[in-house]
Amino acid sequence: MSKPPSPHRPRALAPIERLPGVDYGALDELLGYSLRRAQVAMFLSFHRATRGLGITPPRFSALVIVRANPGLSQSTLGAVLGIARSGAMLLADWMVGRRLVERRRRADDARAWGLHLTRRGAELLEKTVRAVAAEERRVAARLGASERRELLRLLEKLAG
Amino acid sequence: MSKPPSPHRPRALAPIERLPGVDYGALDELLGYSLRRAQVAMFLSFHRATRGLGITPPRFSALVIVRANPGLSQSTLGAVLGIARSGAMLLADWMVGRRLVERRRRADDARAWGLHLTRRGAELLEKTVRAVAAEERRVAARLGASERRELLRLLEKLAG
DNA sequence: GGAGATTGTTATATACGATGACAATTCCGG
DNA sequence: CCGGAATTGTCATCGTATATAACAATCTCC
Numbered sequence A, B: 001m002s003k004p005p006s007p008h009r010p011r012a013l014a015p016i017e018r019l020p021g022v023d024y025g026a027l028d029e030l031l032g033y034s035l036r037r038a039q040v041a042m043f044l045s046f047h048r049a050t051r052g053l054g055i056t057p058p059r060f061s062a063l064v065i066v067r068a069n070p071g072l073s074q075s076t077l078g079a080v081l082g083i084a085r086s087g088a089m090l091l092a093d094w095m096v097g098r099r100l101v102e103r104r105r106r107a108d109d110a111r112a113w114g115l116h117l118t119r120r121g122a123e124l125l126e127k128t129v130r131a132v133a134a135e136e137r138r139v140a141a142r143l144g145a146s147e148r149r150e151l152l153r154l155l156e157k158l159a160g
Numbered sequence C: 001g002g003a004g005a006t007t008g009t010t011a012t013a014t015a016c017g018a019t020g021a022c023a024a025t026t027c028c029g030g
Numbered sequence D: 001c002c003g004g005a006a007t008t009g010t011c012a013t014c015g016t017a018t019a020t021a022a023c024a025a026t027c028t029c030c
Helices: A025-029 A031-049 A057-068 A074-081 A085-097 A119-142 A145-159 B025-029 B031-049 B057-068 B074-081 B085-097 B119-142 B145-159
Strands: A101-105 A113-117 B101-105 B113-117
Touching: A025 B057, A025 B119, A031 A057, A031 A119, A031 B031, A031 B057, A031 B119, A031 B145, A057 A074, A057 A085, A057 A113, A057 A119, A057 B025, A057 B031, A074 A085, A074 A113, A085 A101, A085 A113, A113 A119, A119 B025, A119 B031, A119 B145, A145 B031, A145 B119, A145 B145, B031 B057, B031 B119, B057 B074, B057 B085, B057 B113, B057 B119, B074 B085, B074 B113, B085 B101, B085 B113, B113 B119
Parallel strands: none
Antiparallel strands: A101 A113, B101 B113
16 A cells, blocks of 8 residues: 555546548447547546546545535445445545545444545545536537536436 | 456446435536446446347447458557557457457558458347447437437537 | 344455557658 | 668556455344
8 A cells, every 4th residue: 555646547548539531330320439439538638637636536526425425434435436335445545545534433323434524625625626627618618508508418317 | 368258247237326315516517427427327238238248348349440441450440449559459359269350461561460350240240239229229218319319419529 | 132234344356458568560761 | 772760469567446255343123
C-alpha cells in the first residue's frame, strides 16, 4: 500500500475517432457502440477536469454519494455504485487515506461504519464538481442546451 | 491457454439500479453518470444476446470491422477500436483460434497480415448481429422508434 | 437464546489493456 | 541506390479494477 500519488492512468487516453476510409458496418446502427464512443468522450472530459487529483469516476461518484447521504455504510455505497462490498471498501480506504472522508462508528449498528465527508473533502468535492460540470458543458456545447437536456432524458429512460 | 469455452464474466452483471431512499446529488445532472448507467444497461443487453458464445463487445466490434473491411491489418484494427497494437493482436488471436478469421499475407506489405472473415466467421457474425440488434430493440422499446433515432443522433454528435 | 443474515475485512484470482523492447520490412531524403 | 527513420507484428511484463470466497463480529428475528 501507500502508493505514491498514483499516476492514475485511464484505460483510454485518446478519443475513439472515426477513421476515414474505414467502413464501420453494422456498428453504425447499434446503440451500444455509439454509447461507448460517447462515454469515452465524456471520460476524457472528466479526466481533463480532474487532472492531477487522482480522482477517478468511481471515486468521484463515491464522494458525491457520501456528501448527499452522510453516514451511509460501505455496503450501501457499493450497492449504489453497483460494485461489490470489497470494492466499496477500497474506495472508502482511498477517501479516508486522503482525509476526504471519516469513518465513524454508528450508534445503531456496531458492524457498520458511517461515512462522512470531512471539511477538506467537502471543499475538494465542491471544487471538483464545478470543474467536472464546466468541462462537461464545454463538450456538450456541440449540442444545444435543449438537446443536452433531451439527451439526459433519453439516457435516463433507457437505463430504466 | 486453451481455456474452456470461457465463462466470459462481464465486469458488471447487474444493472445499476436507483436505490430508493438514496440521494444521488450532483450525479443526476451529469451526462457522464447517465451515460454510464445507460451503457451498463446496453452491456447487459449485449450479454444476453451473446450468452455462451464467448463474444465480448470488443470481439464483436472486431468481427464487424473485419467483415466490413476485408484484408485490413491488425494495426488498423487497433486504431479503429481505439486500442494498442498488442491488444488488437490478442483480438486477432482469439478470432483466428476460433476459426472465424484468417490471416493472409499481403502482396503490398510483407510486414502486415490481412484479416479476412472465414465462412464460419461470416455465418456466426450474421447470426450474432441479428441477435444483438434484436435484444437492443427490446431494451430500446422503452423509447419510441423516433426517440431511439434521436438518441443515436445525439450520441453521435456528442462523440464528435 | 440461537440460527441465520449482514458488515467489514482480507486474500486471491482474473480480465483487460498499456508499455517497452525486438526483428523484419518498408519508406524516404539525399 | 543507400541508409536512417518509421511501421508491423510479436512477446514479456506491468498496473488497474473488478470479482469471489472465506472469516469474525454483530445484528435480526423467532
